[in-house]
Amino acid sequence: MTNENIVDSNLRKKGLIFAVLASTLWGISGIAAQYLFQMEDFSPEWLVVIRLIISGVLLLAATYVATKKNIFKVFKNRHDIFSFIMFGFGGMLAVQYTYFVAIKYSNAATATILQYLSPVIITIYLIVHLKKLPSLYEVIGIILALIGTFFIITKGDIKTINISGITLFWGILSAIAAAVNTLQPRRILAKWGSNLVAGWGMVIGGVLMSFVHSPFQFKGHISLVSISCVAVVVIIGTLIPFWLYMESIKYIKPTEASILGAFEPLSAAILSLAFFNLHFSVLEWLGSGCIILTTIILSTVKNSSN
Template identity: 60%
Template sequence: MKFQRRIKGIMLVIIGAMLWGISGTVAQYLFQKKDFSPEWLVVIRLLISGLILLLYDFIKDKQNVWKIWSSKRDSLSLIFFSVLGMLGVQYTYFAAIKYGNAATATILQYLSPVIIACYLAIRRKKIPNSQEIIAVGLAMLGTFFIITKGNIHSISISKLALFWGISSAFAAAFYTLQPHSLLNKWGSTLVVGWGMLVGGVTFSFIHQPWNFTGQWSNTSIFGVIFVVLFGTLIAFYCYLESLKYIQPTETSVLSSVEPLSAAFLSVLWLHIPFGMPECLGTVCIIVTIIILSRVKNKKL
């Protein structure tokens, strides 16, 4: 029984990570083939996903979803998480895809564990251990291969793609660290549901949901549904469910399937060039994730 539960947890996190990776490639298709704007897809994704998650939380637990706003401290923390964390990571990631591709954007976003490790080392005034130093070195090497294709004299991706990709990593680090106390107190579905909805409402003042540009077709309709339903709600549900059966450190390692699936589908479907330097860079960053997960596991 224990073995079956573990297999179930592993399958859930792999499915969730693959859906995240695939949704990034689908978003690239919408941006680059159907002329959709990242702003519109972000605001629609956040508003719809946030509403559905809050409805799910209400039906499942029969609790008042407004209770999180009863505390002034929690309310402020939730607003920061919604705008800088949830909205920040969603927009920077989609912008990186718009100006680059899903594979590169996803891999660059996976530099966030390195940023977290560096931040914690500075905050704790503690020199990183040898494993953490190796992980940072591998991450830098991986980034070098991805953005230069091994040629130190040139950058193989656009400056905007690099800027938004690195910004996405910082936003993902904030998204991971900031809501810790909120998640422990209120639960993930309520916090993330409100984070998405508040982030979506906030971004609506910048880009209205009805302000649409792009080409509608059967494939683009399916693409939007996939990004919102499979790439957000189902992926999020699978990831959370996996935590019931395996350790969080294991889920972080297994979720490295996300950049692999994004890279594979980008090459296969959108014919994005992905040579040996990009493969080496991807391997370096995935090894970085594994090393940092092991370090975190030892500290727990």
């Protein structure tokens, strides 16, 4: 093996490790949020405001330090301003809030798995939008997702509903929001790059949510543990994994990074077992596996066809 091949191999390993770490940290963020909601009586509204504003400001500051470029230049075009506001509200804010509420009414593992139905929603939207029949792999992916959701909700018995209606409502809404979060900002992403789009999307989403729930309108129990969990959600569960993920796609294909995102629901499920003594039945694990496999199939098909 030549030195060049060794360097390429090392960079690829670096990319794979970064992608796995990013997904795992996102899973940890869900566990920290679950603890705050269910053990410390925090509200999803307050946490989403704090998460978006602080993470967004830190990301924009880091981008400015790294590039020395004007981070406010994105607001020179009226059309771009509208797109950023729509992304901040319909993308960043919607996906974060619905995900947190789903966690509040269930647990991080279930909320994350339900959110991972978003590739199915994206696929169905593109099929309808492009007016073309789905491929065999897309059909298989959709069927697997439906089977997986059925197993999670019923444990295989149609007479037994294993998940509350409100959890299912917010979980599906979270998947729809995640799909919008992926599809809506494609134009401004291509023009301004991921750091500026994500940073301003977070800040705008957080500011808009502040009109509904002020960051000073706090309830919950303040302790060293709860403060640490907030820091985990904001820094370890948002800022660091985003940077790791964006770094990973410098060294590996977006397809591979997307597939490795399956570590997020997996880590959330394992950590739920460890910290909250949450036990999944065999059929629930099977259903979770079906949804993760759906993500892998649809991500691979989408990227290979581009």
